[in-house]
Amino acid sequence: MIRVWAWSGGTEGAGPPGGHAATVNGHEHAATRVLVVDDDTSILDTITAILSQEGYGVVGAASGEEALALLRTWHPTLVLLDMRMPVMDGWTVARLMRENGMRVPIVVMTAAENARRWADEIGAEAHLAKPFGLDDLLATVARFGSGRRD
Amino acid sequence: MTATELLSLLTQAIFVAVFVLVLVRTIGQPTPAHLDMTVFFGIAAIIIVESRASRLLGLTPPEWVTDLLIVGLVALPYVLLRLLDHFTRVPTIATRASEAGLAALAVAVVVVPALPGPLLLAVVGYFGIVALYCGGMFVRTARRTQGVTRRRLEAVSLGTILIGVDLVGAGIAGFLPEPDRSIVSAAGQVLGLASAIAFYVGFAPPTVLRRAWQEPELRAFLARAAQLPRLGTTLEIVRELEHGAAGSTGSSARVGLWQSDEGVLRFWNDDGSTSDVRPGQHISGRAFELQRTMLSVDPARDNPAAAEQYRTGHVGAMLVAPITAGEKRLGTLVLTAERPPLFAVSDIELARLIADQAAVILESRALIDHAARVRAQEVATRMKEDFLSAAAHDLKTPLTTVVAQAEFLERRAARDPAAPADVSGLRRIVREAKRLSALVTDLLDAARLEQGRLVGEREPVDLGRLVAETARRLDALCEVDVRGAVVGSYDARRIEQLVQNLLENARKYSPSATPIRVAVWQEDGEARLTVEDEGIGIPAADLQRVFDRFARASNVDDRRFHGMGLGLYICRGIVEEHGGRIWAESAVGAGTTFYVALPLGDGRRLN
Numbered sequence: 001m002i003r004v005w006a007w008s009g010g011t012e013g014a015g016p017p018g019g020h021a022a023t024v025n026g027h028e029h030a031a032t033r034v035l036v037v038d039d040d041t042s043i044l045d046t047i048t049a050i051l052s053q054e055g056y057g058v059v060g061a062a063s064g065e066e067a068l069a070l071l072r073t074w075h076p077t078l079v080l081l082d083m084r085m086p087v088m089d090g091w092t093v094a095r096l097m098r099e100n101g102m103r104v105p106i107v108v109m110t111a112a113e114n115a116r117r118w119a120d121e122i123g124a125e126a127h128l129a130k131p132f133g134l135d136d137l138l139a140t141v142a143r144f145g146s147g148r149r150d
Numbered sequence: 151m152t153a154t155e156l157l158s159l160l161t162q163a164i165f166v167a168v169f170v171l172v173l174v175r176t177i178g179q180p181t182p183a184h185l186d187m188t189v190f191f192g193i194a195a196i197i198i199v200e201s202r203a204s205r206l207l208g209l210t211p212p213e214w215v216t217d218l219l220i221v222g223l224v225a226l227p228y229v230l231l232r233l234l235d236h237f238t239r240v241p242t243i244a245t246r247a248s249e250a251g252l253a254a255l256a257v258a259v260v261v262v263p264a265l266p267g268p269l270l271l272a273v274v275g276y277f278g279i280v281a282l283y284c285g286g287m288f289v290r291t292a293r294r295t296q297g298v299t300r301r302r303l304e305a306v307s308l309g310t311i312l313i314g315v316d317l318v319g320a321g322i323a324g325f326l327p328e329p330d331r332s333i334v335s336a337a338g339q340v341l342g343l344a345s346a347i348a349f350y351v352g353f354a355p356p357t358v359l360r361r362a363w364q365e366p367e368l369r370a371f372l373a374r375a376a377q378l379p380r381l382g383t384t385l386e387i388v389r390e391l392e393h394g395a396a397g398s399t400g401s402s403a404r405v406g407l408w409q410s411d412e413g414v415l416r417f418w419n420d421d422g423s424t425s426d427v428r429p430g431q432h433i434s435g436r437a438f439e440l441q442r443t444m445l446s447v448d449p450a451r452d453n454p455a456a457a458e459q460y461r462t463g464h465v466g467a468m469l470v471a472p473i474t475a476g477e478k479r480l481g482t483l484v485l486t487a488e489r490p491p492l493f494a495v496s497d498i499e500l501a502r503l504i505a506d507q508a509a510v511i512l513e514s515r516a517l518i519d520h521a522a523r524v525r526a527q528e529v530a531t532r533m534k535e536d537f538l539s540a541a542a543h544d545l546k547t548p549l550t551t552v553v554a555q556a557e558f559l560e561r562r563a564a565r566d567p568a569a570p571a572d573v574s575g576l577r578r579i580v581r582e583a584k585r586l587s588a589l590v591t592d593l594l595d596a597a598r599l600e601q602g603r604l605v606g607e608r609e610p611v612d613l614g615r616l617v618a619e620t621a622r623r624l625d626a627l628c629e630v631d632v633r634g635a636v637v638g639s640y641d642a643r644r645i646e647q648l649v650q651n652l653l654e655n656a657r658k659y660s661p662s663a664t665p666i667r668v669a670v671w672q673e674d675g676e677a678r679l680t681v682e683d684e685g686i687g688i689p690a691a692d693l694q695r696v697f698d699r700f701a702r703a704s705n706v707d708d709r710r711f712h713g714m715g716l717g718l719y720i721c722r723g724i725v726e727e728h729g730g731r732i733w734a735e736s737a738v739g740a741g742t743t744f745y746v747a748l749p750l751g752d753g754r755r756l757n
Binding site (some may be wrong): 040042043045046047049050053084111112113130131132133134135137 | 539542543544546547548549550551552553554555557558561562572574575578581582
């Protein structure tokens with residue numbers, strides 16, 4: 001079962017998100033679709049709520065399996081990925097993404113001290129060391145959220 | 151010179167040579183045994199030299215000289231008996247009988263002008279009986295000893311028997327007609343030479359022979375030595391060293407180890423107790439202090455303080471060798487025997503060799519122990535590092551929500567002061583702040599537990615009701631089974647924490663929909679509590695360890711399950727400070743049951 005925490009995007013796969021998220025503060029983020037993966041539901045709820053209110057298209061996944069399913073069906077343009085998760089961890093998610101040819105930029109989110117090293121290990125674009133401030137989160141999403149990597 | 155004469159000359163030369171060797175040793179170490187040995191060979195040497203000298207000079211010695219020499223000859227077996235007494239206890243009756251016989255014969259020899267047949271026969275008979283008795287006793291004693299001492303005693307017994315047969319033969323030869331007399335006396339020459347060689351080997355063996363005799367015992371000792379440092383405990387090594395030293399020397403052996411922190415040499419008694427000796431105290435302490443091998447042939451005299459112990463322990467001689475590796479003093483090897491060793495030089499050499507070997511073994515052991523300590527320290531350091539990183543991780547996770555959500559609420563309020571409150575955002579902050587607070591409390595509890603003051607004021611509590619309420623409040627899927635009132639004196643807040651930790655633990659490592667069963671009952675005068683899950687289980691090897699600080703079962707993948715490893719540690723602290731016990735039974739993949747036993751009534755009494 002796929003649980004979707006926040007859904008401000010439009011219909012599957014294409015088109016700008018409708019409704020309230022189109023413009024916030026004069027910024028247009030609609031083209032950015034962020035998949036947030038974290039087994040800690042508080043973090044998941046907080047980030048999806050923030051990004052959604054900032055006008056991004058956001059979906060949350062509480063496990064690696066949910067994340068992979070959403071990657072196939074929802075086609076995000078950025079993945080915020082927690083590393084330590086039960087059953088399927090961040091390393092596995094990143095490996096399966098690579099194996100399936102999904103070239104979506106990844107930002108590693110972790111409370112572990114070796115955030116940078118883990119980001120390098122899986123070939124992520126950036127990392128957010130928990131606890132991160134709001135500005136860090138929004139700046140990172142703004143920087144990498146605009147499109148696919150080549 | 152005929153062959154018989156040559157034999158005779160050789161035999162006599164050996165006897166005189168052994169006398170000189172023994173005399174030199176006696177001057178260096180005048181023990182009673184050495185004195186008797188000197189007397190024995192001295193008499194033989196005087197008889198030989200006198201007969202040679204008178205024949206060479208063509209003199210006829212006065213009759214009293216001849217009488218004295220004959221008495222000396224007759225006294226030889228008696229001296230042997232005295233010598234024997236230094237090795238083994240000779241029955242008093244045997245000593246008295248031989249003394250009486252010797253006195254009677256001496257008087258007869260002096261009083262009767264020439265030796266008539268019957269007197270000669272009596273002398274020969276006396277000589278034969280005493281010499282053969284000594285020979286037999288030497289054989290028996292040899293059997294009881296080992297190593298060099300055994301070989302030397304065997305040689306001495308052979309020499310004694312041969313000289314007995316030789317002199318009996320010589321006496322009988324006088325009554326025989328020719329040519330039998332010549333044959334017997336020629337055979338006597340050969341026996342005499344053989345006994346001389348046997349005595350030489352027994353009483354003054356060359357070093358090369360002593361080394362060769364030591365070899366098998368040392369080899370056996372060394373063969374075991376390589377295994378010794380790996381034995382489980384130092385005490386086992388001490389016991390093996392003692393066993394090996396006793397086997398190689400044929401005496402009792404004790405190894406005392408230097409306890410540098412207490413400044414004593416410690417000996418382990420057979421009954422499990424220990425005896426401590428200060429440096430300079432007793433003979434072992436003196437040898438240790440002076441770092442010298444010490445031989446005491448009269449321990450009661452040399453150390454009157456322990457005379458009574460020596461008497462009751464039948465310690466008649468003591469050899470102490472310091473066990474020292476380079477500059478490092480490790481202990482002493484103490485060899486004790488009922489009687490002073492006759493062959494002290496060999497024993498001292500062997501004791502030194504064994505003590506040196508013991509030093510090597512103990513040093514190896516110390517190195518192994520040191521390596522183990524370093525490894526344990528590394529493990530402890532790694533656990534601490536793991537703990538710090540787990541603690542940091544666990545604290546950062548709720549902080550992430552608190553920081554990001556609070557900043558976002560602030561920004562929202564700044565942008566639009568009229569906007570309605572973001573209730574779900576505020577709830578998240580409150581929930582995660584509480585989670586943080588619980589984590590900090592756990593850390594503080596662990597610190598408090600280190601000081602043994604986790605449990606506070608106790609009051610009469612119905613454990614069943616308390617557990618049931620706590621369990622139902624915390625976990626809706628929990629099945630609670632309380633069998634009657636179970637009242638004891640507990641810190642209710644800590645018991646609640648115990649139940650909460652056990653439940654959270656069960657939930658954390660179980661599939662989400664599986665039941666957790668909690669039961670409380672009374673059994674064998676104790677309150678019992680169990681928390682049973684159908685989770686991943688704990689490997690048998692970890693069942694004890696999971697209650698240790700920072701410890702987590704080896705099948706817990708720390709990428710999947712975060713945790714500081716404090717929950718069960720705190721549980722154990724709560725239970726033990728209440729005077730109770732906690733343990734777990736588990737099957738990997740099937741589930742785990744935690745058992746708690748707490749005292750009923752006033753728990754303080756059982757503490």
